[in-house]
Amino acid sequence: LGGGSVIDSAKIMALSIASGYDGWEIMNHKAKPTASLPVVCVLTLAATGTEMNGAAVVQDHQTGKKIGYVTDLAFPVESFLDPAFTVSVPKNYTAYGIVDLIAHALEAYFGEGEPPVIDQITFDIIKDAMQWGPKLLNDLDNVELRANIMLDATLALNGLTRYGKKNGDWAVHGLGHEISLLFDTAHGATLSIGYIAWLQLQKDRIPERIIKLGENVFGVHTVDETIAALRKFFQSINSPVQLSEDGIGIDQRQKIIDQMHKNGVSGMHHSLSQQDRETIVDFML
Amino acid sequence: LGGGSVIDSAKIMALSIASGYDGWEIMNHKAKPTASLPVVCVLTLAATGTEMNGAAVVQDHQTGKKIGYVTDLAFPVESFLDPAFTVSVPKNYTAYGIVDLIAHALEAYFGEGEPPVIDQITFDIIKDAMQWGPKLLNDLDNVELRANIMLDATLALNGLTRYGKKNGDWAVHGLGHEISLLFDTAHGATLSIGYIAWLQLQKDRIPERIIKLGENVFGVHTVDETIAALRKFFQSINSPVQLSEDGIGIDQRQKIIDQMHKNGVSGMHHSLSQQDRETIVDFML
Numbered sequence: 359l360g361g362g363s364v365i366d367s368a369k370i371m372a373l374s375i376a377s378g379y380d381g382w383e384i385m386n387h388k389a390k391p392t393a394s395l396p397v398v399c400v401l402t403l404a405a406t407g408t409e410m411n412g413a414a415v416v417q418d419h420q421t422g423k424k425i426g427y428v429t430d431l432a433f434p435v436e437s438f439l440d441p442a443f444t445v446s447v448p449k450n451y452t453a454y455g456i457v458d459l460i461a462h463a464l465e466a467y468f469g470e471g472e473p474p475v476i477d478q479i480t481f482d483i484i485k486d487a488m489q490w491g492p493k494l495l496n497d498l499d500n501v502e503l504r505a506n507i508m509l510d511a512t513l514a515l516n517g518l519t520r521y522g523k524k525n526g527d528w529a530v531h532g533l534g535h536e537i538s539l540l541f542d543t544a545h546g547a548t549l550s551i552g553y554i555a556w557l558q559l560q561k562d563r564i565p566e567r568i569i570k571l572g573e574n575v576f577g578v579h580t581v582d583e584t585i586a587a588l589r590k591f592f593q594s595i596n597s598p599v600q601l602s603e604d605g606i607g608i609d610q611r612q613k614i615i616d617q618m619h620k621n622g623v624s625g626m627h628h629s630l631s632q633q634d635r636e637t638i639v640d641f642m643l
Numbered sequence: 644l645g646g647g648s649v650i651d652s653a654k655i656m657a658l659s660i661a662s663g664y665d666g667w668e669i670m671n672h673k674a675k676p677t678a679s680l681p682v683v684c685v686l687t688l689a690a691t692g693t694e695m696n697g698a699a700v701v702q703d704h705q706t707g708k709k710i711g712y713v714t715d716l717a718f719p720v721e722s723f724l725d726p727a728f729t730v731s732v733p734k735n736y737t738a739y740g741i742v743d744l745i746a747h748a749l750e751a752y753f754g755e756g757e758p759p760v761i762d763q764i765t766f767d768i769i770k771d772a773m774q775w776g777p778k779l780l781n782d783l784d785n786v787e788l789r790a791n792i793m794l795d796a797t798l799a800l801n802g803l804t805r806y807g808k809k810n811g812d813w814a815v816h817g818l819g820h821e822i823s824l825l826f827d828t829a830h831g832a833t834l835s836i837g838y839i840a841w842l843q844l845q846k847d848r849i850p851e852r853i854i855k856l857g858e859n860v861f862g863v864h865t866v867d868e869t870i871a872a873l874r875k876f877f878q879s880i881n882s883p884v885q886l887s888e889d890g891i892g893i894d895q896r897q898k899i900i901d902q903m904h905k906n907g908v909s910g911m912h913h914s915l916s917q918q919d920r921e922t923i924v925d926f927m928l
Contacts, residue, residue: 473790473791473794474771474774474775474791475767475768475771475791475794475795475798476794478767478770478771479764479767479798482760482763482764482767483760485763486759486760486763489759490759505758505807506758506759506760509758509760509761509806509807510760512806513760513764513806518803521794521797521798522790522794
């Protein structure tokens, strides 16, 4: 009963109890569980997609790591998605949920493999979230709008956007986790900041993919227009696009770079070099 | 190892063996299985979607019925989808597979409930099949085009197009099964004939839904233009749109009506009256 962190923790606990291994041993791949207690989800935040996948992300304050773990064993046996359970989510976290689902779709889109129908479906999920999200933010009690966003969030990370592909990218989620660890910044907020910076880094490397996104989602035709349009959307729902908006200044530059380096933030398809990490931090500041 | 009928038969046999019930008792809901042997699919025909759902349709020549059965127990434990396994499918059956997957998408679209993102995804599946299908028919050995159609076929009936909806419609599949039973017409061929007739029957009852389909898939703006565009597409891939193209004439009219009546062809959302069945047969002839 909860949002992503709560359900993800429940998944790891269910694996831990059923297998007799310590949860962190499982998360760190030191022990491989072969069983899980059944997990039943009642979702109270539309964002994570955890309600329909076998993934869990948990934060360890002791070691300063926020890591993910994926296993079919952790797939919930049932998930109850009633949009009425999300009407009490405040405006800013509703917006962060919208950013999170869009970021999930983008991680898949920038992964390896480009099946045409899956690209189109991914654009549909992003466009649907962009269509109904701002309306919802002005009408937070509207259960129908909540339902649309809830469905988008599930579709963005239930495996659909990865069909016919080898992997997603996930560099932005990786760096977002580091920002959250360092400054307790909301997960969605780190993603709106991170994706704009990541696109700026990648703009000369994968212009065709960025332009295809721009043409299909925003009706624009260049890399710069695409990045500007996404940035404008995030700003329109009051999710930050620079770290400075959250009070994080240039004095934190080295700390962020070191943290990213320590935990090896990279990405599964478009790997980041150490120089890339420095560049992306400069774009975020 | 096979197409829809083969895999569907395997599903029912697996239920029958594991539960000890006769397969037809299960199909006719006289016995409810509580277990199944694991079913592993190697798909050799892109059309049915059975590789990723718990449904099975089997034809009983003795009783003159072609009926469906759905249970989570029949969900395959693994399905191997290698488009190279479908390159030997001849041109006409490749076309019928494309019709079948489009018909699956339409059955979902005309069902109960209209979540916006699912409508859009359904349109994308249809558009993708319409984009790559004709190219494939002129290049039957092209594995990449085979892969696109294979993915479309799975997406059209793996539950995705039904998310957030109460049901699909399935009247056209129902009447198509009766035509196949009577005349051994290929399943896909009955669907191209059936959908054009069904849309003509429904055109004054659900014009908004038909126009939404036309605008998003064909870029047209009226009910008649939508039906004409779909008819033209089916004709372009040489799938019949009238029974007469398969040599079935007006002399068979009463026989078809009686058969539809006997097996209660109706539809789950837009039910058909006896008068509707007669009208639809007249449209098909």
